[in-house]
Amino acid sequence: MNKKTDPSSPRVISTHLTGLAGGMEDRAQPEQTMQERAYQALRHALIVGKLPPGKGISLRAMAEDLGVGVMPIRAAIARLSAEDALAVHDNRRVSIPDMTTDRFDQLMQARLLLEPICAMRALGAIDAATLARIRAHDDQMNASYHSGDAELYMAANYAFHFEIYRAGPSDVLTRLLESVWMQFGPFMRKVYGRVGTVRLTDKHEMAIDAIERRDVTRLKLAIEADILDGMDLLGKSIFTEARETRAGERPAMAGRSGRRSGTPQA
Amino acid sequence: MNKKTDPSSPRVISTHLTGLAGGMEDRAQPEQTMQERAYQALRHALIVGKLPPGKGISLRAMAEDLGVGVMPIRAAIARLSAEDALAVHDNRRVSIPDMTTDRFDQLMQARLLLEPICAMRALGAIDAATLARIRAHDDQMNASYHSGDAELYMAANYAFHFEIYRAGPSDVLTRLLESVWMQFGPFMRKVYGRVGTVRLTDKHEMAIDAIERRDVTRLKLAIEADILDGMDLLGKSIFTEARETRAGERPAMAGRSGRRSGTPQA
DNA sequence: AACGGAAAATTGTGATCACAATTTTGAGAA
DNA sequence: TTCTCAAAATTGTGATCACAATTTTCCGTT
Numbered sequence: 001m002n003k004k005t006d007p008s009s010p011r012v013i014s015t016h017l018t019g020l021a022g023g024m025e026d027r028a029q030p031e032q033t034m035q036e037r038a039y040q041a042l043r044h045a046l047i048v049g050k051l052p053p054g055k056g057i058s059l060r061a062m063a064e065d066l067g068v069g070v071m072p073i074r075a076a077i078a079r080l081s082a083e084d085a086l087a088v089h090d091n092r093r094v095s096i097p098d099m100t101t102d103r104f105d106q107l108m109q110a111r112l113l114l115e116p117i118c119a120m121r122a123l124g125a126i127d128a129a130t131l132a133r134i135r136a137h138d139d140q141m142n143a144s145y146h147s148g149d150a151e152l153y154m155a156a157n158y159a160f161h162f163e164i165y166r167a168g169p170s171d172v173l174t175r176l177l178e179s180v181w182m183q184f185g186p187f188m189r190k191v192y193g194r195v196g197t198v199r200l201t202d203k204h205e206m207a208i209d210a211i212e213r214r215d216v217t218r219l220k221l222a223i224e225a226d227i228l229d230g231m232d233l234l235g236k237s238i239f240t241e242a243r244e245t246r247a248g249e250r251p252a253m254a255g256r257s258g259r260r261s262g263t264p265q266a
Numbered sequence: 267m268n269k270k271t272d273p274s275s276p277r278v279i280s281t282h283l284t285g286l287a288g289g290m291e292d293r294a295q296p297e298q299t300m301q302e303r304a305y306q307a308l309r310h311a312l313i314v315g316k317l318p319p320g321k322g323i324s325l326r327a328m329a330e331d332l333g334v335g336v337m338p339i340r341a342a343i344a345r346l347s348a349e350d351a352l353a354v355h356d357n358r359r360v361s362i363p364d365m366t367t368d369r370f371d372q373l374m375q376a377r378l379l380l381e382p383i384c385a386m387r388a389l390g391a392i393d394a395a396t397l398a399r400i401r402a403h404d405d406q407m408n409a410s411y412h413s414g415d416a417e418l419y420m421a422a423n424y425a426f427h428f429e430i431y432r433a434g435p436s437d438v439l440t441r442l443l444e445s446v447w448m449q450f451g452p453f454m455r456k457v458y459g460r461v462g463t464v465r466l467t468d469k470h471e472m473a474i475d476a477i478e479r480r481d482v483t484r485l486k487l488a489i490e491a492d493i494l495d496g497m498d499l500l501g502k503s504i505f506t507e508a509r510e511t512r513a514g515e516r517p518a519m520a521g522r523s524g525r526r527s528g529t530p531q532a
Numbered sequence: 533a534a535c536g537g538a539a540a541a542t543t544g545t546g547a548t549c550a551c552a553a554t555t556t557t558g559a560g561a562a
Numbered sequence: 563t564t565c566t567c568a569a570a571a572t573t574g575t576g577a578t579c580a581c582a583a584t585t586t587t588c589c590g591t592t
Contacts, residue, residue, distance in 0.1 A: 033358070033575070035344075059544065071576045074544085078301075078341045079348035084441055091584070092299070092544050106438035113379040172372035172449070175350055176442055183438070299545070325574065337546045340574085357554070358574050 034068050035075035041066060042076055046085050046096075046182045047158050048151045049189020057086060057094040085182035099187040107184045108231045114177050115161065115227060116220040119207070122168025123216055130167050131211060137163055138204050154189060160204060164211075184234075191234050203229060300334050301341035307332055308342050312351050312362075312448045313424050314417045315455020323352060323360040351448035365453040373450045374497045380443050381427070381493060382486040385473070388434025389482055396433050397477060403429055404470050420455060426470060430477075450500075457500050469495060 042062075045051050057077065063070045077094055080086040087097040097103075126134070137160035144153035158181060165174045203226035210218035308328075311317050323343065329336045343360055346352040353363040363369075392400075403426035410419035424447060431440045469492035476485035 035575080058542080060542080069577060070544095071578095075340070075344045075575090077544095078344040082345035082348040084438070088544090093584085094544080102435055103438055106436060109383065110380070110439060110442060113383065114376070117375065117379065169368055170372060172350070172369055173376060176376060176445065179442065179445075301545080324572080326572080335547060336574095337548095341545090343574095354574090359554085360574080 033072070035072035038066055038068055038072040038076040039079055042080055043085070043178075043182060044155075046080075047185040048154045049185050049187075050151060051096050051186050052190055053096050053186045054098050055096045055186075057096070059094075080182070083179040083182060085179065096186050097183070099184070104184065104187070104234065107180050108227065108234075110180045111177070111227050112224065112231075114173055114180075115165070116223045118165035118168060118170045118173050118177065119219050119223045120216050121170050121173075122164050122166075123211065123214065123219055125167045125169070126164070126211055130163065131208070134160060134163050134211070135208060138208065141204070150189060154185070164207070188230075188234065299338070301338035304332055304334055304338040304342040305345055308346055309351070309444075309448060310421070312346075313451040314420045315451050315453075316417060317362050317452050318456055319362050319452045320364050321362045321452075323362070325360075346448070349445040349448060351445065362452050363449070365450070370450065370453070370500065373446050374493065374500075376446045377443070377493050378490065378497075380439055380446075381431070382489045384431035384434060384436045384439050384443065385485050385489045386482050387436050387439075388430050388432075389477065389480065389485055391433045391435070392430070392477055396429065397474075400426060400429050400477070401474060404474065407470070416455060420451070430473070454496075454500065 059070050059073050059077070063073045066073065077086055081088050081094070084097065086094055088094050137156050140156035141153055141160060144150075144156055162174065162178075165177065203222055207219055207222035207226065210216075210222050325336050325339050325343070329339045332339065343352055347354050347360070350363065352360055354360050403422050406422035407419055407426060410416075410422055428440065428444075431443065469488055473485055473488035473492065476482075476488050
């Protein structure tokens with residue numbers, strides 16, 4: 001009939017998970033499905049920029065790397081491709097999506113629209129404990145900046161922002177934002193590795209200050225400024241990259257500089 | 267005897283697909299993966315409100331309903347749950363998410379933030395052919411309004427909006443919006459069935475007029491007004507619904523041990 | 533040496549089986 | 563009739579096999 005599973009547990013799990021899941025929530029929750037663990041591992045890897053844009057993803061290779069079977073990976077990849085964090089080509093091959101100026105502009109546009117709203121909605125719900133965690137993330141960012149750990153730096157940056165947003169009643173909007181962060185995470189890391197880690201903490205301190213004083217307008221401005229800082233930095237990097245990588249990849253940069261690429265701000 | 271394996275013809279495919287896929291792209295693309303077809307079928311069913319909120323989803327039942335195997339359904343459900351169009355509970359059961367006022371507010375907030383931007387970005391790229399399609403969708407909406415076909419009405423409304431947004435270079439933002447529409451689709455239909463189909467075409471005509479005149483500001487206002495109209499209508503319905511709900515919603519499940527069948531959704 | 537193309541390896545997709553967890557059903561007892 | 567609880571059916575998850583489509587390898591010929 002069929003080979004059927006060996007009575008003795010053929011699942012190896014645990015052990016390392018170092019390949020991709022290293023550095024994140026190693027607390028193995030036995031109640032969690034394996035596909036959830038695979039999803040979280042890949043998600044974190046994307047956000048902290050562990051996976052470079054354009055990199056191909058192999059189901060079986062990643063299954064072995066994560067120490068799980070192929071089925072959880074298949075489910076995780078399906079979920080991530082639905083969020084456009086992974087791209088499935090006509091070849092049926094899976095890869096980290098490449099970044100284009102169009103994509104970058106839209107992702108930043110989305111951040112600019114959603115994040116100030118989430119921050120403002122959260123302000124009233126940030127208590128002392130939450131503020132302490134926010135400060136801890138900012139400290140972690142500074143520490144990682146000095147030690148040069150880009151992945152930790154990005155993880156702390158993510159934690160800082162979402163510690164704020166998640167404090168408020170904005171779970172739906174926050175989910176949308178997570179999708180956005182997963183999409184530009186790989187690219188962000190690539191840029192940081194090139195131009196070096198640039199500290200944006202000043203805007204973070206401005207945000208912390210605004211939270212302390214319960215100043216909604218100032219908080220909104222701080223978040224917007226933080227995003228715009230990154231936008232400016234990363235946007236310039238795209239430009240230099242586009243020039244040296246492929247000459248005629250995207251001549252649309254002229255249009256970007258010449259015409260306002262849309263931040264009409266409702 | 268639980269083995270339901272029919273001896274002959276394991277795969278039925280093609281034929282009807284009437285269960286869920288009825289009314290949508292029946293053009294069977296052999297080059298498309300089955301999971302893609304299952305995903306599109308479920309997506310469309312959500313957007314036109316064919317699936318009511320809270321409804322449980324069964325893998326095997328849906329597989330038979332769609333005439334495909336369970337694997338494509340598994341992949342499709344994984345993708346849709348990643349977009350929060352489906353909810354997986356701690357029981358591992360899958361269902362259409364319930365609507366709350368918080369969720370509703372956030373979804374409408376997201377629409378209000380993203381859709382005017384997408385419309386403005388698209389205005390310059392709307393040629394005569396596209397405008398003709400937009401008008402056709404609006405006509406379809408009017409016709410469905412008079413004939414009382416709520417599903418067709420909602421499908422036309424969706425097509426109208428996304429025909430505009432997709433004309434512009436906003437594929438990333440449009441994807442985010444699709445996730446939003448899938449989330450409130452089931453609820454929207456439920457409300458429409460209750461208060462009756464209300465025509466919002468006046469704002470659509472305003473949008474068409476703005477497109478003709480290439481008036482960016484007017485187009486933005488038209489889209490915003492259209493969303494606000496729906497928000498107002500649906501928001502009121504939420505309140506009336508909250509008062510009368512629990513009545514006969516779950517007669518089967520509440521038959522034993524009182525109610526509280528528990529779908530808490532962390 | 534350079535190119536062409538068949539063989540081998542690898543890919544994602546889908547089907548099928550096994551299994552634990554849960555829900556539903558069906559008696560039997562109060 | 564109502565409650566209790568075990569049997570049966572159903573659920574999603576994961577493993578494994580099969581397969582078509584690619585990609586890679588590598589030996590043959592030019």
